[in-house]
Amino acid sequence: MALSPLTTSLIGSLLQRKLLTRGAVFSLVVCLSGVLLVLTNGELKRLLSFEFNHGDQIIFLGMLCWSLYTYLTQGISRWMPMIPYTFIGMLAGLGVISVVAAFSAEAHPVQESLAISQIVLADLLFISVFGTVGGYLLWISGVKQLGAANASLFFNFVPIFAALTALTFGQNVTGLQLLGMAVVISGLLLPRLTHWRQQRFARMG
Template identity: 55%
Template sequence: MKLDSTLKAIVLLIICTFFWGSCFPIGKHVLDEVNALTLVFWRFMIAAICLAVYLKVIRTPKPHLEFQQWIWVIFVSVIGVGGLNLCLFTGLTYTNATNGSLIMALSPLITSLIACIALRIPPSSSQCFSLLVSLTGVLIVITNGHLESLLSIRINYGDQLIFCGMLAWSIYTYCSQGISNWMPVLPYTFIGMLSGATVIGVMCLMSPEIHPFTELWSTTTLGIAEVVYIGMFGTVAGYLLWLNGVRQLGSANAALFFNLVPIFSVLTSFILGQEVTKIQLIGITVVIIGLLLPNIKRLKLQPKINSEA
């Protein structure tokens, strides 16, 4: 039973990272028609509306939490969901995509470090090796094999913002593991989407040049379809699958799969007509190997545990 749940969690995390990875080239295309804050606002508004309707249809009971628990859930959601997207998309206006991808690729490492510090447990040698292998693969994909280009990267204001967003996401991933023990995933995800829409909505109100409703109304049919895709698949489905994976595998192991995001981004770009080089395919293979390393031992040990039960 545990083996089945582990395999299911792995598959769901892979699907999740595909949705997120595909949002990068799709989002890049739609940003030619709408402002970044407009895109993020509608991303979370669509997600919040979809989840609200779904929760109403299935008649999900309201979680009975203490006041302190509600405050903690809302705080973590605002930091992790709103903070990540606000820092990420704002930062990308000051820096290039390569810098942003490299910084976000540090998320698994930072999440593992947060878990080790919080639990006062040093990372295992296999976990460290897996992180190193996966990060190497990500760097190969992003730099197209020219690792020396890392030496020319300069840290600017945009890089600092994206680093703050990456840190917020890492904290969200770790804290979500504990919250999922006493709060169902669906209501927790809904609060996250509502928090994200609120944070970005406030930012839109503070920016007179941004008009989310007017911009969406004046965009093309394809642009609207892309915004809906990002809202439904890249947000609703993505966050639900991610939180389920965190609950099953733990924050440190689930965070490893975040390395697949730039991989699926490259593959989606290829499907949309952009070229993918051989060295990038090698990098993709290295990332997959890095992800499999810590789970091979897990999968081998699970049957023994089940047989004893």
């Protein structure tokens, strides 16, 4: 999933037939380096010994679908309001999940839904409202304002927040992982600070 910003930028570059800007390339390289540092904890052998199994292939296809969705959102959100667009996306997801569940002998969504506890139900409602609907609305709004390539760079915060969440649950976060977080944030902020300073000097001139 850390490849999503790079993939989204490449999709936009190919379909629009435009080269990436130097600022975008800088952010992509620096942020990806920071993400890899967080994920591997500085141990390169983890990447060298990585095996691409069936589960990885499914996640990789999911990443491609998400990158394409992000790019297409940039155009669709300009003529369709966010809430109807999000609602259509939720219905599409429900349709796909329903089809998969119907052809899976191990899945019994109705029976399992009736048997869940109140705590699990509260967790599901939280994920549905804040993690899914709210998250999609904010993401679409960001893509609409920043463009798909720039918005996708913020996807690099996913492993950072995952590490911080792990920290709140008592798991250790190493110094190298903290360094990786700082690298990711720097990769996002430095090009924007440079652009802001150039605009400021232009107005002063």
